[in-house]
Amino acid sequence: MSGTPTAKLPKKEQELFRTVVSLYEGKKYTKSIQTADSILKKFPNHGETQSMKGLVFNCQGKKEEAFQLINAGLANDPTSHVCWHIKGLYYKSHNEFSEAIECYNSALKYDQNNQNILRDLSWMQVQTRDFAGFVATRNKLLEMAPMQRASWVPAAVGNYMVDQFQVAYDLVTKYRASSSTKGDAYEEGELLLFQNMCLEKQGKLAEALVHLKVSEPFVTDKLSVKVKTAELQVLHGNFTVAKEQWLALVTAQPDNYRFHSGLQTAYLELDAATSKDMFALKRLQLPSTSLSLDAAQRTTLKELYATLIAQHKRSAANKIVLGLQQGTEELRGPLDAFLKTNLRNAIPSVFQEVAALICVPDESNPARVRFAQDVADFKNHEVTTLVQGLVDGYVANLRTSQQFDTANPAANPEPPTALLWALYLQTHLLEVTGDLDGALRVIDEAIAHTPTAIDMHGRRARILKKQGALTSAAVTMDEARQLDLQDRYLNNKATKYFMRADEVDLAMSTIAMFTKHEGDPQQTLYELQCNWYELELAEAYARRRQWGLALRKFYAVRKHFLDYTDDMFDFNGYCMRKTTLRAYFDSIEMLDNSFSHKFYQRALRGALKIFLYLLEFPEDIDGLGHLNPADRKKERAKRKKAVEKKKIEEKKQEEEDEEGESTKKEDQKKVKRDAEPDEEVFLAKDFLAEAVQWIAVASKRIDLLDAETASLIVDLNVRRGEFAAATKAVREGLQKHPHNHHLVYSLVRLANKVKTPGKAKLGPSAPEIRDTLSALVGSPTGTIDVEAFVTAYATRAAEGKSLPQVLSAIRSKVFLDKASPATTAAVGSLVSEAALWQGRGVTVPVVLETLKFLTTTYPEEAFTASFKSAAREKFPQAAVYAPLNTVAELLSVSSLAAATSASTDAAHKDETAK
DSSP states (O other), X not given: OOXXXXXXXXXXXXXXXXXXXXHHHTTOHHHHHHHHHHHHHHOTTOHHHHHHHHHHHHHTTOHHHHHHXXXXXXXXXXXXXXXXXHHHHHHHHTTOHHHHHHHHHHHHHHOTTOHHHXXXXXXXXXXXXXXXXXXXXXXXXXXXXXXXXXXXXHXXXXXXXXXXXXXXXXXXXXXXXXXXXXXXXXXXXXXXXXXXXXXXXXTOHXXXXXXXXXXXXXXXXXXXXXXXXXXXHHHHTOHHHHHHHHHHHXXXXXXXXXXXXXXXXXXXXXXXXXXXXXXXXXXXXXXXXXXXXXXXXXXXXXXXXXXXXXXXXXXXXXXXXXXXXXXXXXXXXHHHHHHHHHHHTTOTTHHHHHHTTOEEEETTEEEEEEEOOSHXXXXXXXXXHHHHXXXXXXXXXXXHHSSXXXXXXXXXXXXXXXXXXXXXHHHHHHHHTTOHHHHHHHHHHHHHHOTTOHHHHHHHHHHXXXXXXXXXXXXXXXXXXXXXTTOHHHHHHHHHHHHHTTOHHHHHHHHXXXXXXXXXXXXXXXXXXXXXXXXXXXXXXXXXXXXHHHHHHHHHHHHHHHHHHHTHHHHHHHHHHHTOHHHHHHHHHHHHTGGGSHHHHHHHHHHHHHHHHHHHXXXXXXXXXXXXXXXXXXXXXXXXXXXXXXXXXXXXXXXXXXXXXXXHHHHHHHHHHHHSOOHHHHHTSOHHHHHHHHHHHHGGGGGGSOHHHHHHHXXXXXXXXXXXXXXXXXXXXXXXXXXXXXXXXXXXXXXXXXXXXXXXXXXXXXXXXXXXXXXXXXXXXXXXXXXXXXXXXXXXXXXXXXXXXXXXXXXXXXXXXXXXXXXXXXXXXXXTOGGGGGSBTOOHHHHHHHHHHHHHHOTTOHHHHHHHHXXXXXXXXXXXXXXOOOHHHHSOHHHXXXXXXXXXXXXXXXXXXX
C-alpha cells in the first residue's frame, strides 16, 4: 500500500487500519474484512477503510461489490492518495492500465513523493508504451533515491527507449562509478553490453569496438561479445578482420546458419544497411539465398565454402555450397552426390534442402530473391527440372536393379529404404509442380512398399487436401494417427483434418484423447491457449454459419494474445532487477509485433468477415438466411427446443451440485462461464464497434500483415467513412504485397468511392487522399482513372496467368460496370483462357471462389459453364463435385469404433503411467 491513513481516525482506529493493510498484504482476507468492519461500525463513512475493504473484496473475486465500495470510499474522501491508489490497484488487477494510470496520477496530486505509487506508475507506463512518461517517473525516483541500484537501471532503460542513447550510457557509467557494491558478474556484463548497444545505436562503431575489447574480461557471455564484435567490424568496413572473426565462429559451430550469414556478409563486403538486413535473417536464410548475386560474388563464396568443406566434411557447408553453383550443369554433379547420400541414409527432409535451391526474384525488391512458393515458381525453374530428372532416374533404377544408377553393376545394392525415400522425394516434386494426380500415384506406391511408414500417409493426406478431397484426406490422416496412438503430433494433425472436413464432433473426440480426462476437454484446451485448435474450430463453425460459436472461438484467440501482453507486466520489473536487458528489449519487440502473428491474423480475418457480412445481411444473424421461409421456421423451432433442453439439463446439474457435489465442479463451471461467454453474447454486440477494437492494434503495423488482412482493414475503414485510414492501409499493403488481388480489389472500391462526387466525405485530408490514390492507380495527379487501372491490371493478370489476379480483375470490372456488354465480353475472355490453368494461384479455394462469383454473376453465360467444366477436370475429387461422403461413410462403423476404442485405451494407459 502507498501509506497510512490520514489523521481523521482516533489513534486506536488508526492502528486497526494498519492491521487491515497488514492482513491484506498477508492474504488473510477474512480477518482483514472483520477488522475493517470494526472500524466502519464507528466511522461508516471513512473513505480509506471503505476503499481498503473493497480492495480485499476484489482479491476474493467480488468484483462488483469491490468497485462499489472503492467508489464510495473515494466519494467520501476524494483528496486521499490512499483511496486513489486503491482504485488504481483495482484497475491494475483487471489489466485496465490506462484507467489505473489516471488514478495513480490523481494520487500523486495529494502525495507527489510517494515512492510506491511512483514505482507502480512507472511499470504501467512502460506496459502501455508511454516511454516518455516512464522516463519522467523514473528520473524522479532516481532523484529521490540515488543510492538504490533499482533507481538507476530503469532510468537508463527508459532513456534508451526514447532514443536518448547517450543519456542512457552516461547513467550506467555514473551508477558503476558511484556504486560501492557491484552486482554479480552476469549483471555487470549485461550493463556493459547495454552500454555497447547505446554506442552502436549512435553510430559510434569505432568507439563501440574499443568498448567491447575493454569490457570483454568482465562479460560472462563471451559468445555474444565475439558475435557483436564481428558484426561491428562488418558495419565499420573492417572486412579483413571481420572475415577472420566470422570464420572462427563458423569453425566453432559449423552448422549455425547465423554465423554463416555473417561470414557471407563479410566476404561479400556488403554495405552497412544491407549487412544489418543480413544479420537479421532467420532460420535457413542466407545472403546467398536472399540477394541477387553476380558471378564474381558466387565465385568468392564457392572458394570460401570449398575450404570449409575440407575442414568440416559433415557440416551445413555441404548444403550451402549447392546454392552457389552457376547453372544446372555445374550443379548436377554435387547435387547428384548430395541426393544419393541423403536418400541412402533415409533423410526425410531432403526436399527442404532442395527447395532452398529454388529461388525467384522478389517483386517487392528487385535486388532480392526469395524462396519459391507458387506452383508456377517451381514448375518453371531449371533446378526443379534437374532434380526431377535425377530422381526419376533413381526410382527407375532402384525398381529394377536396387541401385541409383546402372553404371557400376558390381556395386553393392542400396538399402530397401532408398526406394521408399526416393518415391517420397518424387512425390514432393510432383506436388509442388502441380501434378497432384501423379503425386498421389507415387505416394500410393510408397505406402504399398512400406505400409507402416507414417510420413507417407501424412503426405498422402496433404495431397488429397490440395485436391479438395477433404473427407478422404481426414480419413487418411486418421490412418496415420492409428499407426502411432501415443504421438500427440499425429493426433493434432488428425484433429485439424477432421475440422477442415467439418467433422467437428469427431475432431473434438480425437483431441480429447490427449487432454485431461476429468472436466471439459474444451475448457482444458482453452486454458492451454491452444490457438491452432480454436482457430480451426472457429472456421468450421463459420462454414456452418454458426456465427455466435465462431465468434466465441475467435474472441478466445484474441484474449490469448491480450493475455500475452498483460502477462508482460510483472516481467518488466523482473528484467530490471535481474538486468536481463537484451532479453527484455527482444521481448518488448516481440510483443509489439505479436498482433501480426499468423494466428492472430487468422482470428482477425475470421471475425472481420463475420462482422462485415452481418452488417451487410443482418437478417442472417442466426445463419439461416440462405434457407426458404418454411425451412427457416422449422430450423429455428428445432434450435429453440435444443436451447430449452440444454437449460433444463444445466438446471438439473446445478441442483445435483447443491445436494452434495464437490465445490470443485462448481468452480470449474464458473471459470468456464467467465472465460468463454455463451455465443448469444457475441451476436448481441455492436459489430462495427467491435470490428474497430479488433483492428486497433493490428492497424499500427500494416507492413507486417498478410495482404488479405490488410484488405479487410481497408474495407472496414471505408465502411466507417475513415478514408484517410483506408488510404494509408491500402498504400502500405501494396508496398509490401505489390499487385496483390485482395488489395487491388479494395483499392478499386476505395478509389471509385473517393472519385465519385458526394459519395465520400474526405474532410481536411482530401487533397492528400486523392493524390495518394492517383499515384496508386497510376493516374496523373488530381485525377483517379479507376477504369484505366482495372484494364491495365486485367492485362497484367492475363499475361501473368494468375488466377487470383484474374478473379480480382473480373470482380473490379463487374463492380464498375456490370451491365455493360463490354464487361461481360472482357470477363468471358479472361476466364476462358486455357493457359490460365497452368498459371499461378490455381488452388481449390481460389477456383471455387472464382466459380462461385461466376455462377452468381453470370449463371447463364457459356464461359461460366466452360470454367466449371475445366475446374471439374482440374480437381475432380474436390468435395464440391464429388458426392459429399462423411468420414463415417468412408470408414466402416466397426473400424471407426475399434480405432476410437484403441485410441481411448492407449490414452488411459498413458495417463495411468504418468
